[in-house]
Amino acid sequence: MKPSVLICSNDAEFYLVYSHVLEVGGFTSQLVDGVEAAVRQASEREPHAVILDCQPASEIGAAICARLKGELQNGALPVVALIAPGANYQHLDLLKAGIDESFLGPFAPAKLLSYLRARLAMERPDSEDGRSVIWGDLEMLLPSHRVRGCNGRQIHLSQLEFNLLRHLMENRGNVCSRDELIGAAWPDNIHIDIRTVDVHISRLRKSLKEILPHNVIRTIRPIGHAVEEQGI
Incomplete structure (x- = not known):
């Protein structure tokens, strides 16, 4: 049975967006006002x-939050606040009420899913052992070698592309040299020209465009390639 989440809102559009995010992430949801x-x-x-x-x-x-923490499950029910831009002044009152976690918009929905899964000790769907790497709206499912966006759409990468993306995401915030990427993605007994790395990075960018509207991988001339420390 999928874990259930109660969404407290009087905004139908808000519910439609986050009920979809939760459904993709392996949850069910219900709206309440x-x-x-x-x-x-x-x-x-x-x-x-x-x-x-x-x-x-x-x-x-x-x-x-105060009522839920005071009256239910000895305060153990996880309560998460999604704070809209312009409402950040509510953060202090939420902390006093016992909020477990707050996300100030705009934020990547994958961060919300990551928190809920960790709090509920869930494995990620479509993964036999729950191992994954998350960066913003992008999630890599390691055992199945698949990549997906927060909207649930998936792409299948070649082994080389998957290795390159994994190394970049696991070292986000740092510039990875081409020699470093060769060592991470190719077998040791194969000689690879550094320009070959740029070719595969270009192919990887095109593949990622299928699930993300923005460019994930930056080229840092003449050093190598990188993704930002914080997801977008």
Whole structure:
């Protein structure tokens, strides 16, 4: 059975977006609006986690959190606040109410999924042992050698492309030289010209365009290639 998440919001579009994100991540979700309704549904349905939609026009997130922490599961139910731009002033009240985690928008949905999976000790879907590497909206499923975006769309890379992307993501924030990438992606007994690395990086970029709207890999001339430390 998939873990369930209660989404507290009065914004139907917000629910549609995050219910899809959660579904792709292996969760089910239910929409609820208001303090009393949130407490009642959390008590009756016993969700695995609660997500609060903290918009500037609505300041009931802290009140919902305080009630959930005070009345249910001895305060053990994970409560996560998604704070919209312009509502960051709510952060202090949420902390006082006992919030478990907060994400200030804009943020990569993969970060929310990563937190929920870690908190609930979940394995990632489509992976036999749950091992993966996450960078922003991009997730690498290591055992199955697949890559997907936060919208769930997947691509299959060649072994060389997968090795290159994995090394770049595991060393994000650092510039990886071409010699370093050759050592990470190719067998030791094969001689590779450094220009061959650029060719495969170019192919990798084209493959990633299928699942991401932005360019992930930067070329740092004349040193090598890199991805930023923080996902976009």
